[in-house]
Amino acid sequence: MDAAAKACAAEKARAVPLAVAAAFHSKLMQPAADAIAAAFTAIPFAPPTVPFYTNLTGEPLAEGTDMAQYCAKHCVSPVRFAQELQNLHAAGFDTYIELGPKKVLTAFVKQTLKDVGMHTVTDPDSLEETVTCLKHTD
Numbered sequence: 001m002d003a004a005a006k007a008c009a010a011e012k013a014r015a016v017p018l019a020v021a022a023a024f025h026s027k028l029m030q031p032a033a034d035a036i037a038a039a040f041t042a043i044p045f046a047p048p049t050v051p052f053y054t055n056l057t058g059e060p061l062a063e064g065t066d067m068a069q070y071c072a073k074h075c076v077s078p079v080r081f082a083q084e085l086q087n088l089h090a091a092g093f094d095t096y097i098e099l100g101p102k103k104v105l106t107a108f109v110k111q112t113l114k115d116v117g118m119h120t121v122t123d124p125d126s127l128e129e130t131v132t133c134l135k136h137t138d
Helices: 002-010 027-040 067-076 081-090 104-112 124-136
Strands: 095-099 117-121
Touching: 027 067, 081 104, 095 104, 104 117, 117 124
Parallel strands: 095 117
Antiparallel strands: none
8 A cells, every 4th residue: 555655646546445344346355246146146236226336336236237246246346436426416306315424425425526416424413414404305
């Protein structure tokens, strides 16, 4: 990592080390991806009933996608979240909600898209606040 960060700095680019528990979205996750594909093969997935954009491709999920293979591929592939956001925005989506304990994606959405609504739900109170806010914007 240090060598990669130095190489980036030499090219006037920035490298940011991430505090993660594993090498998610990299080829190092192939054993886990294989296990997921095998386990998920037995799960009956229904096609989405609403548009489902995927950060695997940045595009809407293709009709007939093999979800076991999709989930496995997601483990070892780069995330295309910025492209996904751009495509969602181009399709007319203007309000985004992050569910989770931190605001990592909220910050990324704000950096990537301008003039969109952004809500972060981290606990029951923020869920109530978000629901109330969204009811008033209908």
